[in-house]
Amino acid sequence: MPLFGPLLIVYVVWGSTYLAMKVAVGHLPPLTLNAVRFLTAGLILYAWCAWRRRRTGHRWKRPTAREWRAGAIQGLLLPAAGTGGATWAEQELSSGVAALLLATIPLWIVIGSRVVDKERISLPVGLGLLAGVVGVAVLVNPFGGDPPDPLSAAVALGGALCWGLGSVYGRHAPRPEQPLLASAVEMLCAGAFLAVLGGVGGEFGSSAFSPVVGGGGAADGLSSEAMRSVLAVAYLIVFGSLIAYTAYEWLLQHAPPRITGTYAFVNPIVAVLLGWWLLDEQVGPRTLLAGAIIAVAVALIVLPRREDHKSDQH
Secondary structure, three states, X not given: OOOHHHHHHHHHHHHHHHHHHHHHHOXXXXXXXXXXXXXXXXXXXXXXXXXXXXXXXXXXXXXXXXXXXXXXXXXXXXXXXXXXXXXXXXXXXXXXXXXXXXXXXXXXXXXXXXXXXXXXXXXXXXXXXXXXXXHHHHHHOXXXXXXXXXXXXXXXXXXXXXXXXHHHHHOOOOOOOOHHHHHHHHHHHHHXXXXXXXXXXXXXXXXXXXXXXXXXXXXXXXXHHHHHHHHHHHHHHHHHHHHHHHHHHHHXXXXXXXXXXXXXXXXXXXXXXXXXXXXOOOOOHHHHHHHHHHHHHHHHHHOOOHHHXXXXXX
């Protein structure tokens, strides 16, 4: 199955970024760290596309003004509002609450596809969406304690909405000839927007890259917590953006939206399993039950429908 590889990357890698974002935001301002993440990844991809094009003897085609405009819109909706909003919200929200709110992304994708593409929401897909949200709720049990911060919850939910609708928009937006160049444009635009927003919000003055003053009053260099945050940002750049985001962009062009959006159900499971493996966190019956529900949800959404077979025959 050609979709299996990119889906697996998005499932596993973006599941691991829950932990990386939590580590990074613990010692770095959220908008600025995401600005650094996307500007760095975007510049690397842009330079690689130019080098690759010239190396193969083809004429280098820069993105047109129309493609830059579409990339700016999608960059604002996906990396900036979606990822940036989720990272900002994780300052106050637990990863469980964030996971539950972000698990609404497939719902927004399906609703957006229904409005824009007139794609019918079949009964299995509807049941799959409902089961997916229920499964994530069982997994994270986010409302067992104090209620979540309303503003942070609203930002995370708004980010999920933007990501879902941006995913639908990306299927119709004009794109450069090189597929990876589209990802580069989106991340550069998102990084620039987040940098401006972080500057306006006063994040530059609160950067954690300033030296840590020890007991004797001397600068001892970066603390171990700050170094972990830096390494987390590096992981997000390489794996979260350069690898997983480009895989997601490929899926947007080659897979039905309902299939692409299933990663939001699978990512929390991956995050929990990594916590069990790397941090010795307990995996109890609730986790196993949630995993079973989510597996059924993904199966209902992903399994081919009758109209898919009909369309394949034409």
